[in-house]
Amino acid sequence: MPIFETQEERPTIREPLRRVGITNLRSVAKINWKGKIYTFLPLFEVTIDLPAEKKGIHMSRLVESITEAISEAVEEEVKEAHTSLEELGRCILGRLEDKHPHRRAEVWIRTHLIIPRETPASGRTTYEPYDVEVGVIKNEDGAFEKVLRVRVIGNTVCPHAMSNNNGKTHIQRAVGELEIRAPLDEDITLEDMVDTVESSFSSPTYTLLKTPDENAVVQRMFENPKFVEDVAREIFSRAKERFRGKIHVKVISNESIHKHDVIAETWN
Incomplete structure (x- = not known):
């Protein structure tokens, strides 16, 4: 039975598309970071640009690129594991270069x-769990860059209420997000990004806390009251000192005495 490559036909509306591909593909990833093996179950999204004269992309080739890059680490010896999530992303793009024409x-x-x-x-x-995201982008000029994002939960104590209520105040959970866009070979670790955000709250949060730990967290919070603006500024300042690249910081305070939340955001 003949196979018809309908993706190669001309579409009725000839407009180029900037991003076409697959998203929310769950798979496994094995990373050998500094001699220690980490196993992840990430969600993958892979996209390419599509010229105006092509009806669609060959979707299975994108999935093949992911599967082959993962198989190198999962089915081979441990020493063959990828050294970082961004290195895995670069490997996927390398596989894709041989399978599907694209510019970006x-x-x-x-x-x-x-x-x-x-x-x-x-x-x-x-x-402690942290949400992380790694993007590897091949631009039209052939250059590669990466985008690293971390999302960290901490807490804050309101200094305004503390100053006006004889030391009594309200506390809230806050979420800090740090994004760095840099050349692919720039040495930036997700762990360092997490530490940069977590150290900027009134106090970190913990999954396990015994009573003495709870007391220590509360004491630290009240000794270190901060607005959400203070947290955002501190993350940004620490990140500029520690990392090279384009930095984006966003902090959301899940307010305890309001029905709304508070946001502070900045970038360079």
Whole structure:
């Protein structure tokens, strides 16, 4: 039975599309970072540009590029594992170059990074989850860049209420997001980005807290009251000192005494 490549036909409306591909594809990724193996179950998004004269892309070729790049690490020896999520993204784009013509392509990998922490008083080990996203972009000039994003939950204590209520105040959970756009070979780790955000709150939050730990967190919060604006400024200042690239910071405070939330955002 003949196979008809309908994707190669001319569309009725001849308009180029900037991003066409697959999204929300769940798979596995094995990363060998500094000799330690990490296994992720990320969501992948892979897109390419589509010229006006092509009706569609060959979708299976994008999936093949992901599968082949992952298989190199999952089915081979541990030493063959990719050294970072962005290196995995670059490998996927390398596979795609041989499978599907395009001028511009993107790979986005969304997953959770689990980092062991120590509780502040009892010294117990707790495993803390952080949302992370890595993008690798091949631009039309052939140059590659990466976009790294982390999302960290912390807390804040309102200094205004504290100053006007004899030390009594309201507290809230806050979410800080840090994005860095940089050349692909720039040395930036997700762990360092997480630390930059987490250290900028009134206090970090923890999954495991015994009573002495709870007391330590509360004391730290009240000793370090901050507006959401303070948190955003501190993240931005720390990031500029620590990383090279385009930096974007957004912090949302989930207010405890309002029905709305508060946002602070900046970038360079």
